[in-house]
Amino acid sequence: MADSSDSVSVDMESIPLAGKEHIVKTGRGSVSVAVFGDQDKPALITYPDLALNYMSCFQGLFFSPEAFSLLLHNFCIYHISPPGHELGAGVAGPDEPSLSVDDLADQIAEILDYFGLGAVMCLGVTAGAYILTLFAILIEFGSDSCFPYAKLSWTEWLCNKVMSNLLYICGMCVVKELLLMRYFSKDVRGSVDVPESDIVRSCRRLLGERQSPNVLRFLEAMNGRPDITNGLRKLQCRSLIFVGENSPFHYEALHTSKLDRRFSALVEVQACNGHRRTTRCDADTIRIFPHGLRFLQAISTQCQPKKPFESD
Known part of the structure; x- marks a missing residue:
């Protein structure tokens, strides 16, 4: 096993950067899965945040070819898009049944069966992290996960209720501004004197392509999610x-990180909201992560997070 200080030389031209989309039929509807890389390599499963798909949520991977190539050198990436969030998705029909978070987690199990995957590493952002973590709890699966959060705070509940009403009445034109506040810090979003960044403009454009009823279905599923704190205490994946x-x-991230420090580690990023560009440091951390939390101390020193990792 290589030491965490070892460097990895990646021939970027030898790694295919084009993915292939698969439409996987599950017992709870069809799901779009974009597969990048060699399927003989370890699997990295991703699930995006509310109103996003893999292109908009993980665009940092594509804006940083070095980081993306490093991940493809070590993993085959399976990007799962929530129902109705895939590229070119049509409007969900009024007769389509609503999906709960349990249904979304069950879809992941069927997707893994479809591709014949066993142990996987999961990478989720906010709402997507909850779905992946619930999936691990429901089937007591030996996966490694990133970014879980467990509790629905009153602040989030109120914000989601406001967004639900605005989605129903006004559509995405108003809600996308609230979503950008959810995704990005103020300095990245820009101001009167400072133009917003390219990544925010790109995300704004992609949000404009989302179908309001589809986003509302995902939002309502997340609003009805159960607290999985007790399940997290028993879950032994890293x-x-x-x-x-x-x-x-x-607050939710801090709460989750304290549940069992034998299996969890926390990186707090300064001057950042939630979504941000994926850097080489992030890619290195994800690459080394499956080998055990003890290797993350060296990575945290290089990345200089606000708080060091805590592990027993």
Whole structure:
């Protein structure tokens, strides 16, 4: 096993950067899965946040070819899009049954069966992290996960209720501004004197392509989610949690990281909300993560997070 200080030389031209989309039919509807890389390599499963798909949520991977190539050198990436969030998705029909978070977690189990996957590493962002973590709890699966959060705070509940009403009445034109506040810190979103960043403009454009009823279905599923704190206490897969110090989910991340420090580690990123560009440091951390939390101390020193990892 290589030491955490070892460097990895990656031939970026030898790694295919084009993915292939699969439409997987499950007992709870069809799901779009974009597969990048060699399927003989260890599997990295991703699930995006509310109103996003893999292109918009994980665009940092694509804006940083070095980080993306490093991940593809070590993993085959399976990007799962929530129902109705895939590229070119149509509007969900009024007769389509609503999906609960349990249904979304069950879809993941069927997707893994479809691709013949065993143990996997999971990478989720906010709402997507909850779905992946619930999946691990429901089937007592030996997966490693990143970014779980467990509790629905009153602040989030109220914000989600406001967004639900606005989605129903006004559509995405108003809600996308609230979502950008959820995703990005104020300095990245820009101001009167400072233009918003390219990544925010790109995300704004992609949010404009989302179908309001589809986003509302996912939002209502998350609003009805149960508290999985007790399940997390019993779950023994390793969890690596990134959280921005200005994130609206900062409290939830801290709460989750303290459940069992034998299996979890926390990275607090300064001057950051929630979503951000994926850097080489992030990719290195994810690459080394499956080998055990003891290797993350060296990575945390290089990344200089606000708080060091805590592990027994």
